[in-house]
Amino acid sequence: MLHLLYGPDTYRSREKLQEMTSEYQSRYGADIGIQTIDVEEDDAARIKQLTETGSLFAKKRVLVFKRVLSSGESFGEILPLLQRAKGDADTLMILWDSDLGKEGEKRLAQVRPLADSVQECALRPQPEQYDAKARSRMVFEFGDLFMTAPRRALAELPRILASGQEEFSLYSYLVGYCRTLLIIQSYEERREPVLASHKINPFVLRKGKALVQNIPGRELRAMLQNFFVEDYKIKTGVSNPRDSLTRILLTRQRSS
DSSP, X not given: OEEEEEOSOXXXXXXXXXXXXXXXXXXXXXXXXXXXXXXXXXXXHHHHHHHXXXXXXXXXXXXXXXXXXXXXXXXXXXHHHHHHHTTOTTEEEEEEOSOOHHHHHHHHHHHGGGOSEEEEOOOOSOGGGOOXXXXXXXXXXXXXXXXXXXXXXXXXXXXXXXXXXXXXXXXHHHHHHHHHHHHHHHHHHHXXXXXXXXXXXXXXXXXHHHHHTTSOHHHHHHHHHHHHHHHHXXXXXXXXXXXHHHHHHHHHHHHO
C-alpha cells in the first residue's frame, strides 16, 4: 500500500504519519519493522542499499520516505519501490513531504496514480498568530526534528521562537524529551516493555519507539551530556537558551 502525505502544515502531516504507523503496528503487532529514509539527512549509500535489497517486501513492514518529492535527488532510485508497493498489503509505504515546489508537483503527478490514498495538509495561520495551544503543538513537532534532523531543526529554531515560545521552557522540554527517549531506547535494546513507573504518555511511548530506531544510543547520550553542559552555562550567565540550543544542533551536525 502506498500513501502520499504532504503539505506545508508539517505538524498535522507528522501527526497523521504517526497515526498511520501506530495503526499498522497495532493491527499486526509491535514487532512490525519500521524503516525511515530522509533523503536530505541520510547518505546516498544507505538509500542505494535500501532500494537495491530484494527483501524489502518479504514481510510486513512500514517504509517511510521523507522529502523524496521535494528533494528529488533519489526519486529515480525510489520510484521502482513505489511502483511495487501498489497492491502489496504486507507493506505500508508512506511518502511524507512538506512544500513540494514546482518540481515536486511534477513528481507528485507521477506517483499519484500509484497511491492508495493522497492527503494534503494546508498551512494554517502564520506562527506569530498561533495561540498557546497551537504553539504547544509546534513545540512537539520541533522536538521530533531536534532529535532526528539537526540540520532542519537549526533552520526551524528562529521560527519556533518567533511564535512566542519562551526560550528556557523550550530548552527544558527538549532536555526532558531527550531523557525520555534514552529511557525508551534502553528498554528497546533489552527487548523489554517500558515500566509504567516511568509515567511515559502512551502516545509519546509509541512515537518514541519509532524514533529511537533511527538514533544511535551514543548520539542520544552525547546530546543529553551536552544539554547538561549548556545548562550550566545558562545558569551561570555565560550563555542563553537560544545560543545553547544552536550549539547543540551544530555539534550534532558535525558528529553525524
